[in-house]
Amino acid sequence: MLAEFDLIARYFDRSAGRALGVDVGIGDDGAVLNLATGNSLVVVTDAIVEGVHFPVYTPAHAVGYRALAVNLSDIAAMGANPRWASLALALPDADAEWVAGFAAGFFLLADAYDVELIGGDTVSGPLVATVTVHGEVAADMAVLRSNASEGDAIYVTGNPGDAVAGRLCEGDTDAEHYLAERFLYPTPRVHEGLSLNGIASAMIDISDGLHADLGHLLLASGLGAELRLDALPLSAELLETVGRDQAIEMALLGGDDYELCFTVPADQDAVFQALVSSWDCSVTHIGITVAAEGQRWQDDAQQLYAVPDSGFDHFVVAAHELPEDAE
């Protein structure tokens, strides 16, 4: 059993290699940070709870990765550059092996995007990891949800639906294994979100499902959307595993994707097309914003698709999906 200070010092303190902008990191009552002149600070916070946001048997490495990934996804959706993270980790016991795995997963992602851990708190308790990420953005340049205009094109990155399928499947086939990895190790679209700054009119990340999160964007912008069901970028692995009908439902309602959904005005289209040609991830045009409220998804036969039971709610999911071996 390790004491709190040992845990922080052993696995999380990297103050020797302190990054630019960090005057004081781990080891004092707080961290002291300096923004570049003319920049605003973007702050996001997300907590993940064992048995709710990830199953109880999830490897520590994936939990550490995920705790940071869900926050980087929010920073990306603001078109900001992630810089500094703080971590509050509640742990049932001070298991050094578990903490080492968590730290390895956390830093795998932190290092990939040059994010420095600047402080935190390790406490005894049920497994909850809360991360706050601080990003920078040029003043007045954050990409909000509320700024889309009528006639903007609607895009989504990656393959929505894979994550929820990966969470629910057994991992028996190659396809299921792929989906499980998409759930355990979602790729926050950090570079993509940052590069959309000045191009996208509005943006959101898909944590609660494409239908719900696009709904938040449209509501904030006072718009509706015409969307094409056949344009949904369903992965081959998802189609193979659950079939087309279920794949569509998972893509629209599943959640946990951490892809970006955003709008691009017509006058930015040329710049946007040039930009995405250099991206590592796919991006798909799924529809267009319109003045009339609501989402209208049309299927191949030009019929209106009735989105089943919209909306994702953590509390409902908690009650329904809590694994039986959780308390």
Added chain:
Amino acid sequence: MLAEFDLIARYFDRSAGRALGVDVGIGDDGAVLNLATGNSLVVVTDAIVEGVHFPVYTPAHAVGYRALAVNLSDIAAMGANPRWASLALALPDADAEWVAGFAAGFFLLADAYDVELIGGDTVSGPLVATVTVHGEVAADMAVLRSNASEGDAIYVTGNPGDAVAGRLCEGDTDAEHYLAERFLYPTPRVHEGLSLNGIASAMIDISDGLHADLGHLLLASGLGAELRLDALPLSAELLETVGRDQAIEMALLGGDDYELCFTVPADQDAVFQALVSSWDCSVTHIGITVAAEGQRWQDDAQQLYAVPDSGFDHFVVAAHELPEDAE
């Protein structure tokens, strides 16, 4: 049962009365904040867990107050001005009455110090409240733990020991009731910490007990201390409730006080004495820093007092103090 978005909107979103420096508050993927020119950002994070940091029967109002108070105390110990808070609240169920009480306690303190809630996350899970507070401080002016010099006077605010006594007592007498209030509603020394900027050479807040936290300050500064046991500011209520011997142990080892311990160089003494005459809380000179490492506490008879079993550890406390009606 309320959905997550309802909970945030109903109890935590006050975006109508947005404070200075907040371009985007609750309602987007992240908040966008602007520091005053020439200022650095101070970031602190603390999590509190039911059954570990507060008993399971603690009123929601006190939990909300405490979640913010422990973080404001850290900001105060940096000599910074608290500005913005984000909150991640894991809740076993979406009990509107409980959340309303929590929010009332949280905002009681937030309003007292003009701190704005700029974002957060409400998730299903065991009761854990994680708060991150962002403060401002003039560049290079944060008060660190590591900057004390030999011969600096050591001070402590308020009455250490009251909080742990209040946590353990039954609340049957007026004195016990007073102590219980000190535990439930600790006063973060925000104004005092801020006013010590430029005067105190080093500072820390007492969350783990005076002996342990002064120890952190001394270690960071590469110093030791000569201290006077009879100078310890033991409250009349603490002495009445537990007697002098136990009061001393609680003041040195108890934790949860959220008082400030700091050092003042001789050449700042006149300014300091003038300053503290205007403070609402007491402040006590308890000793002096010396070159030789370690803390030497002398009692009335000039005998060295052996501090019993030093150090406070959340994990140990969790195992020993977890109420029996907790899981």
